[in-house]
Amino acid sequence: MTNVATGTGAAATGVQIVSEDDVVRVEDLRLSFYTTLGVVRALNGVSFNIPRGKVLGVVGESGCGKSQTGLSIMQLTPGRIEGGRILFREFNTSDVIDITKLEKNGPEMRKIRGNHISMIFQEPMTSLNPCYTVGHQIEEAILLHQTQDKAEARRRAVDILRKVGMPNPERIADSYPHQLSGGMRQRAMIAMALSCNPTLLIADEPTTALDVTTEAQILDLMRDLQHEIGTSIMFITHNMGVVAQMCDEVAVMYLGRIIERAAVDDIFYDPKHPYTISLLRSIPRLGVARGQKLESIKGTVPDPYSTVPGCPFHPRCPAAIPGLCDTVMPDEMFVAGSRTHTVRCHLYT
Known part of the structure; x- marks a missing residue:
């Protein structure tokens, strides 16, 4: 979890020292793609850690950087890592490896990839x-x-x-x-x-395109094997129902940044960021009157080649503060009264 200064609403100052229970810690990860049309800043300072034996859910709209974060940990991304560190600790060892310093196809990375860190890709037919x-x-x-x-x-x-x-x-x-x-x-x-x-399993939407019965079986299977083996899981998904079933903590991403992170119950029952609240409101619910439209998030995700000043969500945010949200990037801070729930929003400064 990102280290923040003490006190209510204190701004983030960095990432805490990785504990003995953490298997991976990502610090201020920045990833860019250089194309003929311009530069795409896919990740803009992503920081998180995953404790041993826990499941971290990573959610957000398509294009927010979820898959590229997982691919960066595996050193499989075609983009260029321009900043930050990815620290990894294997089972039963105190040695911490900075994955960003390893050659993508070097012997050290090949020893880790598929052995200590494995990945389930979105579409098995194209991965096998x-x-x-x-x-x-x-x-x-x-x-x-x-x-x-x-x-x-x-x-x-x-x-x-x-x-x-x-x-x-x-x-x-x-x-x-x-x-x-x-x-x-x-x-x-x-x-x-x-x-x-493996010490860490990265599951990139492992139940996409499966029917609900098979999806439930796959999720139960992953949970059972995770408890049996003790593997930590980074679970990437769009499905908030899957998050509720699988995850211990949730990181919500938007435009290459983690904008809220908390325990799964806090995300569902006490969300803070307007984007997280909008995501949860867009989930279909039983008991809704026939003909009633589902809620949606207004606007669209900005063009990947553009740079949004201030908070990246402010053009779509119903609670945006003119003159502040559109000019100043909010710091990551603790929610009042919590030492585990962080949010990146001016409403809580």
């Missing part, structure tokens, strides 16, 4: 190699990081497929991705990500 069987692709990670014994790698691959609820895992291991349904491919992706018992 169609030329190799599911079992071969899982075994590849195990052989690279865990053991050189092919028979042992095969046994572990079948075992993890069984743990993720695959029927007849031996047959599934010999199947190609196109021979599996969408839900089974997603389970295969989860099996691959968990095959080396």
